[in-house]
Amino acid sequence: MRDKLKIAIIPSTTRPGRFADKPMAWIKAMIEARPDMEATVVDLRDHPLPFFDETAPLSMKPAANAAAQHWDATLAGFDGFVVVLAEYNHSVPGVLKNALDYGFEGWKHKPMGAVAYGGSGGSRSLEHLRLIAINLRMVAVGGAVHIGGADFMGAIKGGDLPEHLDPSAKGLLDEVAWWARASRDKRSAATAQAAE
Numbered sequence: 309m310r311d312k313l314k315i316a317i318i319p320s321t322t323r324p325g326r327f328a329d330k331p332m333a334w335i336k337a338m339i340e341a342r343p344d345m346e347a348t349v350v351d352l353r354d355h356p357l358p359f360f361d362e363t364a365p366l367s368m369k370p371a372a373n374a375a376a377q378h379w380d381a382t383l384a385g386f387d388g389f390v391v392v393l394a395e396y397n398h399s400v401p402g403v404l405k406n407a408l409d410y411g412f413e414g415w416k417h418k419p420m421g422a423v424a425y426g427g428s429g430g431s432r433s434l435e436h437l438r439l440i441a442i443n444l445r446m447v448a449v450g451g452a453v454h455i456g457g458a459d460f461m462g463a464i465k466g467g468d469l470p471e472h473l474d475p476s477a478k479g480l481l482d483e484v485a486w487w488a489r490a491s492r493d494k495r496s497a498a499t500a501q502a503a504e
């Protein structure tokens with residue numbers, strides 16, 4: 309069995325000049341420094357999806373749209389997800405919500421955590437993301453990084469993300485790793501059982 313957990317880092321925004329790239333590079337470096345995980349950026353810019361126009365939710369019927377099929381198949385290759393999460397009007401950016409709606413099997417039974425940012429650390433957005441993740445049959449982990457207040461303002465003006473955020477990143481990643489390993493083992497056992 310392969311050992312390293314495959315973690316997708318998914319930015320929640322696609323607009324030109326987005327801030328997302330800074331925390332995305334930061335958390336990618338944190339993952340790459342660990343022996344138990346490997347990180348891949350899965351950028352929504354590379355997965356343009358139409359606004360949801362399927363005849364049923366993907367939990368009931370696979371997507372007809374080829375781009376959506378490719379998106380869910382891409383998600384299926386990962387053991388867990390770290391969303392780099394902005395807050396747009398106190399919730400998750402629409403482009404992320406659409407991408408969440410356009411997956412199901414690829415999300416199911418896997419952990420999702422977040423590096424959230426905004427004036428109040430993206431906390432309102434993350435609470436919404438957690439509720440959405442639960443409906444997608446994911447494990448929404450409690451650990452998180454919140455880049456807010458002066459840390460956010462400093463970073464948006466070109467400063468580095470401060471070192472005092474490192475322990476919350478470690479806590480987040482430890483929790484994602486625990487659930488990613490547990491759910492990967494369970495999926496492998498279920499696949500083996502189905503093949504008997």
Ligand SMILES: Cc1cc2nc3c(=O)[nH]c(=O)nc-3n(C[C@H](O)[C@H](O)[C@H](O)COP(=O)(O)O)c2cc1C
Pocket residue numbers: 321322323325326327328329394395396397398399425426427428429430
């Ligand atoms: C449409 C929109 C709505 C926003 N709403 C909020 C908000 O509710 N709370 C907040 O902290 N910041 C809000 N902001 C500011 C964002 O935190 C800031 O622009 C951040 O850089 C957005 O992430 P991005 O650069 O990756 O797009 C909003 C920004 C946009 C573009």
